[in-house]
Amino acid sequence: MEGRERLAGMTRVRAPEGFERTVLSRLPEARQKRARARRATAYRFAFAGSAALLLVGFLVFAPASRRPETVLTTAERRALSAVPDRWAPPRVLPVYEAVDYTSEFRDVQSQPRTVYILEQVSESRSSEIIY
Numbered sequence: 001m002e003g004r005e006r007l008a009g010m011t012r013v014r015a016p017e018g019f020e021r022t023v024l025s026r027l028p029e030a031r032q033k034r035a036r037a038r039r040a041t042a043y044r045f046a047f048a049g050s051a052a053l054l055l056v057g058f059l060v061f062a063p064a065s066r067r068p069e070t071v072l073t074t075a076e077r078r079a080l081s082a083v084p085d086r087w088a089p090p091r092v093l094p095v096y097e098a099v100d101y102t103s104e105f106r107d108v109q110s111q112p113r114t115v116y117i118l119e120q121v122s123e124s125r126s127s128e129i130i131y
Contacts, residue, residue, distance in 0.1 A: 072080070
């Protein structure tokens, strides 16, 4: 062990006067400094987490708060574009009528067969009408 022999030949040096007392007096201050740093890091992570949570909440719930876009049919678009004046009533008014065919399916046995004839009622041909 060469290192031991070299150390044995060296003169011993003592710590300066009051060194131990100074180091021990600085320990509480260093502990407080580390505790403050840990708290600051915790606050930083808490702030980042709350910001991320807010962003996720906005992305998840914001589309639900918006009203859905109104989808107009071709006939409705034409009716609205045919109006020359902004406040004038439209010349063409699309009419929708709900038809209930459930009774026809129930009474199929008791009634003669029904034939439905579909014919175009508008002057212009719509691409949405399927015959």
